[in-house]
Amino acid sequence: MKDNMVKTFQEEREKLNRLISEYAGKEIKRFLNLDSQVYRDDILPARTKEMMGLVASLVLRCDDCIRYHLIKCHENGITSAELEEIIAVSLIVGGSITIPHIRRAFAFWRELTGTA
Amino acid sequence: MKDNMVKTFQEEREKLNRLISEYAGKEIKRFLNLDSQVYRDDILPARTKEMMGLVASLVLRCDDCIRYHLIKCHENGITSAELEEIIAVSLIVGGSITIPHIRRAFAFWRELTGTA
Amino acid sequence: MKDNMVKTFQEEREKLNRLISEYAGKEIKRFLNLDSQVYRDDILPARTKEMMGLVASLVLRCDDCIRYHLIKCHENGITSAELEEIIAVSLIVGGSITIPHIRRAFAFWRELTGTA
Amino acid sequence: MKDNMVKTFQEEREKLNRLISEYAGKEIKRFLNLDSQVYRDDILPARTKEMMGLVASLVLRCDDCIRYHLIKCHENGITSAELEEIIAVSLIVGGSITIPHIRRAFAFWRELTGTA
Amino acid sequence: MKDNMVKTFQEEREKLNRLISEYAGKEIKRFLNLDSQVYRDDILPARTKEMMGLVASLVLRCDDCIRYHLIKCHENGITSAELEEIIAVSLIVGGSITIPHIRRAFAFWRELTGTA
């Protein structure tokens, strides 16, 4: 059973994305379009790109971005052992200032993987 | 009717500002003073300066700062169409990592403008 | 009496630290180890190092890190007058974008010192 | 006479832009396209958008971005008195950590405006 | 033939690393040790971890870190087509503020791959 944290995140995200769509002009729409295209399977697999998106989100310390990429990593079959290494790299690059985000990332992951 | 998000933000902000005042010494007080002076009408109008404050807050990704400048932009007659362009510039400069803040900015703006 | 904000923070932090421990491999564990060693009394006293940890957390704008170092500063006997100067330096270096974090830091400190 | 700093910057920038074009695939090209469109005259004039681009570059502390927007601000007729206010806002938001970039910004501006 | 930019970078880096070693105490040495261990082949291959190190360096905008990971990516057989996609993801996440670093990254890569 998926827990509340994941569901709440996804519902809130969808609601606010609809809101962006209402306000967005041509440039914002094009950017959002690009933002989804850039993670697609191409020379590098989507799986690798989602890992990269997660690393970027961790070192830039954005919880919502981290959650989004954790969901995509999970959908792309990334394992808990792989996640641990992604987080280790991010922690070493970004330092202890990333720890609160890492704590919340593991809590979210635990819900995602149903091991809570 | 103004919604809860705006009112809650303003009340919380005032309460905490009173708290800063209690603790603040000479330097902090001078800085806070400067912080309000710098947005005043002078060579550039306050309206333009509030737009600049909003852009800075968006690319530095500070929700409370974004909300404060959204309120000031609204008071200075900035329209939703203008806001959309301010956000487009901020999004292009700051990248997808700013998107969660932009989502929340539009939700706050909608309340401010009474179109929720 | 210690207020809820401090207690809630500490309980949440401990719960999530246990979660990190479950997932953490060798590198993450070593980093967390280093992270506690680096603030110990050595050439510089722990007290000075906790002040430095607080300044770093303030300019990097991480509320959880700020709270953690406020607790450690309090345990190391840092006074409200000293805190005010630490925050003044951080505010001048980091600019008005740090103000929302400073507001929350003073609110947390007030609870810690029982002057709320 | 335009000084060396401006000319060197522009030549280097053009050379490296040609290099990006050689490597860039579809997504990078689209982003670069968006990056030039977003500053065009629309609801807000290009002049205002260039000021916003400059503020964003200053608080994010990117010298090359600052120089690029200083050139565009100059082309859009922004005066030294206006620039001073743009920089004052950026300094208050971004703090003393922006000062080295502000020093270099004024040096570049002086060359641009031929008052060196 | 490797060009000057790469050789100069590596010589400067080695010289300064020797300098760090002279000053470094136990904690700094342990961190540097961790920093090299975390990119080793384990559950995820070193190749993937170097890509992640590059993404982190790009979005955090550190030229020296970018150069170091470009060298490691090249040693791990990453192709120019793969690099282009790594950079595309970093650009979308980090925004136009990363462009000057991307320009310099491609210039460095061109030297590394001998296609200058």
Added chain:
Amino acid sequence: MKDNMVKTFQEEREKLNRLISEYAGKEIKRFLNLDSQVYRDDILPARTKEMMGLVASLVLRCDDCIRYHLIKCHENGITSAELEEIIAVSLIVGGSITIPHIRRAFAFWRELTGTA
């Protein structure tokens, strides 16, 4: 004998500070004033405040700010052993992305202390 790196830094800094003074209006001047006052001896000694300024500069990764505070730390009698601990804290908080700045900080310090 003081080496070139320190002398060059100080001369460049003074030249550019004179340039800021020419352009600066009331708010920028007040900020620069505050920026020097905040490090003065008060409840906390200048020596401690300079250490805090150095930590802030290291984690925010500004080479010029680091150099300025290294000079001030040296003037305030901070030893190489103390500097090593200041840097260790900064490295743990800020992560490996700070390493290139730490390398340059030690090179500058070596010149300052005449041990080059």
